[in-house]
Amino acid sequence: MKTLVFIQIRDDKIEENTLGILNKIKTTIKGAEIIGALLGKDLKDEWIQELGLHGVQQVVTVTSPELEVYLSATYTKVMMEIINQVNPRFVVAAGTVYGEDLIPRLAVRSNTSCAQRFVDFMVEGDNIHFHTPVRDDQAMKITQVVGDIAFATSRPGAFFVDENPSGTNPEVTSVSVTFDDADRLVKHIEIKKAERTVNLKDAKVIVAAGRGVAGKENFQIIRELADLLGGQIGATRACTDVHWVEETYEIGQTGQSVSPDLYIAAGISGAPQHMSGVKAKTLIVINTDEGAPIINYADYAIIGDMHTILPILKEKLK
Numbered sequence: 001m002k003t004l005v006f007i008q009i010r011d012d013k014i015e016e017n018t019l020g021i022l023n024k025i026k027t028t029i030k031g032a033e034i035i036g037a038l039l040g041k042d043l044k045d046e047w048i049q050e051l052g053l054h055g056v057q058q059v060v061t062v063t064s065p066e067l068e069v070y071l072s073a074t075y076t077k078v079m080m081e082i083i084n085q086v087n088p089r090f091v092v093a094a095g096t097v098y099g100e101d102l103i104p105r106l107a108v109r110s111n112t113s114c115a116q117r118f119v120d121f122m123v124e125g126d127n128i129h130f131h132t133p134v135r136d137d138q139a140m141k142i143t144q145v146v147g148d149i150a151f152a153t154s155r156p157g158a159f160f161v162d163e164n165p166s167g168t169n170p171e172v173t174s175v176s177v178t179f180d181d182a183d184r185l186v187k188h189i190e191i192k193k194a195e196r197t198v199n200l201k202d203a204k205v206i207v208a209a210g211r212g213v214a215g216k217e218n219f220q221i222i223r224e225l226a227d228l229l230g231g232q233i234g235a236t237r238a239c240t241d242v243h244w245v246e247e248t249y250e251i252g253q254t255g256q257s258v259s260p261d262l263y264i265a266a267g268i269s270g271a272p273q274h275m276s277g278v279k280a281k282t283l284i285v286i287n288t289d290e291g292a293p294i295i296n297y298a299d300y301a302i303i304g305d306m307h308t309i310l311p312i313l314k315e316k317l318k
């Protein structure tokens, strides 16, 4: 199955959710023909090599000063050109702000629709069934995109990156696209980075606290544990709503989606709105209530008072 993946670059690196999608495609679609669309002003050879390593057989590159930053009109035009040349069955992007903007536009231009924010997909013959959590993750919607091309975006944090990729150098094809005034109706002026931006998405270890932390001052030990483990802190909305910690640390449906190797959840009940943003390889829960829903997600659960257990853990780690 010919699969075209929109490759996203962030902070000069291939964005992790894009690598996660490549892993998912490799492991789900038997004999997948994976083509990466790499757009930008200056493209690095190391990105192309990394894509090959992660299973991309062909990279279609388009370089232009007009592609330095994502703009809907220019990127849509280029991606349509690539789609027309490559003729894929499946077009997919990580559901970042850019992926969520681009894929529906491509679908409409191709007279079809798209599946957004899937967390899984199954291939049956030539059809793809996308699984998307709905109703605060209490139910799963299964959809199929009708038409020659199935367009879709994945939910950030849904897939792990292959830690031992073993692909080889891909074939590289370059496509040239020219832009006219109609493509320049929106002009990029500048990107202003938010002050105090916390990127939890790439954190390998997160020590997160919920209402059980019982106060702003008690976040100190959460920070100390996170530092000892070389990780970041995280929080539920119950904590950010009352300003025990800045909003940027919120994890979940309205917060950040995370996929660390280790997530320690202390005093967190496990509401669907929180858990929808957590995909951890190992989840350790500390909670006084053995009936708390989060216990069902836990690899290890310590039933007890976090204010007693965390200092012990801190001493042990030291």
Ligand SMILES: Cc1cc2nc3c(=O)[nH]c(=O)nc-3n(C[C@H](O)[C@H](O)[C@H](O)COP(=O)(O)OP(=O)(O)OC[C@H]3O[C@@H](n4cnc5c(N)ncnc54)[C@H](O)[C@@H]3O)c2cc1C
Pocket: 209, 210, 211, 212, 213, 235, 236, 237, 238, 239, 250, 251, 252, 253, 254, 255, 256, 266, 267, 268, 269, 270, 271, 272, 273, 274, 277, 286, 287, 288, 289, 292, 304, 305, 306, 307
């Ligand atoms: C539209 C919408 C979007 C939302 N988005 C988000 C989101 O993105 N992220 C998010 O987190 N929430 C979100 N929420 C809120 C969510 O529904 C929950 O209310 C919230 O996650 C609960 O946070 P909590 O687990 O910290 O608190 P609680 O549900 O009150 O749980 C506290 C837990 O701490 C345990 N506890 C208490 N004392 C101790 C102690 N001393 N030691 C150990 N354990 C203790 C309790 O047993 C309990 O399990 C959203 C809600 C809505 C409606």
